[in-house]
Amino acid sequence: MAHGKRREMPTREELRIWRNYIETAETLRAILDGRLQSDSSLSSADYRVLLALSEADRRTLRSSELAELIGWQRSRLSHHLGRMEKRRLVHRAPCPDDVHGIDVRLTDLGAESFRTGSVPHLRDVHELFVEALSPEQLARVDEFTTALRRHLDLKP
Amino acid sequence: MAHGKRREMPTREELRIWRNYIETAETLRAILDGRLQSDSSLSSADYRVLLALSEADRRTLRSSELAELIGWQRSRLSHHLGRMEKRRLVHRAPCPDDVHGIDVRLTDLGAESFRTGSVPHLRDVHELFVEALSPEQLARVDEFTTALRRHLDLKP
DNA sequence: GGTACAGGGTTGACACGTCAATCCCAATCA
DNA sequence: TGATTGGGATTGACGTGTCAACCCTGTACC
Numbered sequence: 001m002a003h004g005k006r007r008e009m010p011t012r013e014e015l016r017i018w019r020n021y022i023e024t025a026e027t028l029r030a031i032l033d034g035r036l037q038s039d040s041s042l043s044s045a046d047y048r049v050l051l052a053l054s055e056a057d058r059r060t061l062r063s064s065e066l067a068e069l070i071g072w073q074r075s076r077l078s079h080h081l082g083r084m085e086k087r088r089l090v091h092r093a094p095c096p097d098d099v100h101g102i103d104v105r106l107t108d109l110g111a112e113s114f115r116t117g118s119v120p121h122l123r124d125v126h127e128l129f130v131e132a133l134s135p136e137q138l139a140r141v142d143e144f145t146t147a148l149r150r151h152l153d154l155k156p
Numbered sequence: 157m158a159h160g161k162r163r164e165m166p167t168r169e170e171l172r173i174w175r176n177y178i179e180t181a182e183t184l185r186a187i188l189d190g191r192l193q194s195d196s197s198l199s200s201a202d203y204r205v206l207l208a209l210s211e212a213d214r215r216t217l218r219s220s221e222l223a224e225l226i227g228w229q230r231s232r233l234s235h236h237l238g239r240m241e242k243r244r245l246v247h248r249a250p251c252p253d254d255v256h257g258i259d260v261r262l263t264d265l266g267a268e269s270f271r272t273g274s275v276p277h278l279r280d281v282h283e284l285f286v287e288a289l290s291p292e293q294l295a296r297v298d299e300f301t302t303a304l305r306r307h308l309d310l311k312p
Numbered sequence: 313g314g315t316a317c318a319g320g321g322t323t324g325a326c327a328c329g330t331c332a333a334t335c336c337c338a339a340t341c342a
Numbered sequence: 343t344g345a346t347t348g349g350g351a352t353t354g355a356c357g358t359g360t361c362a363a364c365c366c367t368g369t370a371c372c
Binding site: 045100 | 327328329330331332336337338
């Protein structure tokens with residue numbers, strides 16, 4: 001159907017769909033972030049860190065493992081851990097095994113905050129995302145998200 | 157089919173789909189932002205402002221109209237315009253008609269930057285989003301995005 | 313004439329992310 | 343012994359966004 005292959009422009013309609021898509025995702029994220037914040041005083045960044053740590057063995061991870069796990073750059077993580085440590089959500093200590101390396105441990109307060117935030121957050125995901133869609137639509141979301149991911153991984 | 161009505165939890169599978177969905181949208185946005193930045197030294201925030209102004213009559217908008225148009229809070233816009241003005245992309249001047257009120261005008265440099273950035277950006281949208289999906293899939297994206305938006309508008 | 317209020321913008325403090333530079337300690341090599 | 347390299351993490355500068363407080367300048371009220 002199309003003629004040339006590389007570097008085409010989207011049509012007006014395609015652009016509309018794109019803009020709706022990306023704007024909706026961002027709005028959704030913003031709403032969920034806001035609710036998480038008011039429910040439990042956690043940002044979604046906090047949440048990701050707490051989630052990873054609470055699933056980890058002994059609630060502890062090497063800083064670099066944590067970064068890898070959640071896909072953050074080390075500097076971002078370092079800044080964020082600094083802020084979280086001030087709020088007593090996590091604790092950092094030199095790692096006994098490895099001379100370099102820092103162990104990041106979930107504090108009791110951190111674990112408690114995560115528990116507090118987690119349930120309402122998951123319910124919100126259900127309410128705002130799952131409930132909006134029929135099972136068939138949900139399956140299609142999965143389908144095209146997968147297509148998108150495959151496409152992106154091939155062209156990094 | 158479902159029994160209780162309020163505040164259910166997502167299943168493991170639903171959660172997986174949600175996480176893929178939101179993460180994919182964010183990754184896509186990040187890639188596009190990065191390309192826009194290297195192609196034309198513009199952030200996506202810059203782009204939205206420039207787009208609105210370049211479509212406006214006389215390349216000029218009242219500050220509050222601009223904020224409304226792109227859905228930003230006034231303070232965010234004010235900060236951002238300050239930064240853009242430093243870079244000579246826009247110019248602010250008291251509005252002659254309205255005693256309060258500031259006219260934001262696109263400078264020649266701003267218009268030029270926008271043109272420079274716009275074409276590759278649109279091609280990127282095509283390459284990374286449109287090309288990833290079949291026409292049917294694209295139609296379904298539109299469909300489910302609409303469903304989501306409807307759902308969100310009803311529960312703000 | 314003064315006081316209150318309201319619309320339109322700006323400002324300051326702070327949280328967040330990114331990039332590049334740096335630091336620290338160890339292992340290696342000369 | 344001393345210089346080099348390398349992994350692991352931190353730091354600083356800077357751009358960005360949010361919230362709340364504030365600053366103007368007309369207008370309404372009395």
